[in-house]
Amino acid sequence: MSPDELRRELRGRRRTLACTEQAAVAAAITERVVQLATFAAATHVAAYLAFDGEVDPSPLVAHAWRLGKRLYLPLLRDDGGLDFAPYAPDTPLAPNRFGIDEPVVDAEARLPATALDLVFAPLVGFDVAGGRLGMGGGFYDRSFAFLLDAEPPATPHLIGLAHDFQRVERLPRQPWDVPLTAIVTEHAVYVPPGAA
C-alpha cells in the first residue's frame, strides 16, 4: 500500500470513532502519559488541537496546566515548518489555512521548536520502530530535523499520541523522517529500541 492509500484508510477509520470512544481513548492515554518520567521532567510542552479523529490531547493539556507546565500549540510558518505559541485556557484562537485553530500571537511570542522539552505529536500511522506517518505536509519533520544530528538524549522528546489501530507493521523510512521517542496508545506505551 502506498503512503497515500494508507493515509486515506487510517484517516477514514479515525473519523468513524464515536465521541464516547474518543473520550475513553483520550482518558486512557492521559493516564499512561502522566506516569512517564519525560512528562514529569518537562516544563515546556507542545500539544495540538485534535481534528479529523485524532487522539484528543485536551485532558492531558488540562492536567499539565494544573501541574504548572507551560503549554504550546503549533503555528504554521510560511516556509513549511512550525513555530510554537504559548497556550493557556484564555488564549485567543483563530483557524489556520487547514481550518485548525491556532493562537493569535505577536511575532515575538513565537517560539522555535528547539525551545521545547516535550512534544505530543499528532499522527496518522506509526510503527514500533518510531516511524511516523503524518498528514503529508512534512511540517513536523521539517521542524524537528535538528534532532537527526543531535547527540542522544536529544530534546525535545517527540511522543506520538495514537489510537492503537494506527499501528502498522513497518512504515517506509525516508531520510528526512524524524523518529518518535515513544508512542502512547490506549493499550500501550511503545518505546522504540534505542530511543531515550
Ligand SMILES: Nc1nc2c(c(=O)[nH]1)N(C=O)[C@@H](CNc1ccc(C(=O)N[C@@H](CCC(=O)O)C(=O)O)cc1)CN2
Ligand atoms: N491537529 C493537528 N494540528 C496540526 C497538524 C496535524 O497533523 N494535526 N499538523 C501536522 O503537520 C500541522 C498542519 N498540517 C496539516 C497538513 C494537512 C492537512 C489537511 O487537512 N490536508 C487536507 C488537504 C489539504 C488542503 O486542505 O489544502 C487533506 O489531506 O485532506 C491538515 C493539517 C500543524 N498542526
Ligand SMILES: Nc1ncnc2c1ncn2[C@@H]1O[C@H](COP(=O)(O)OP(=O)(O)OP(=O)(O)O)[C@@H](O)[C@H]1O
Ligand atoms: N527536513 C525537511 N526538509 C525539507 N523537506 C522536507 C523535510 N522533511 C520533510 N520534507 C518534505 O515534506 C514532504 C512530506 O513529508 P512526509 O510525507 O514525511 O510528511 P508527514 O510527516 O506525513 O507530514 P506532517 O509532519 O505534516 O504531519 C516530503 O515530500 C518531503 O520532501
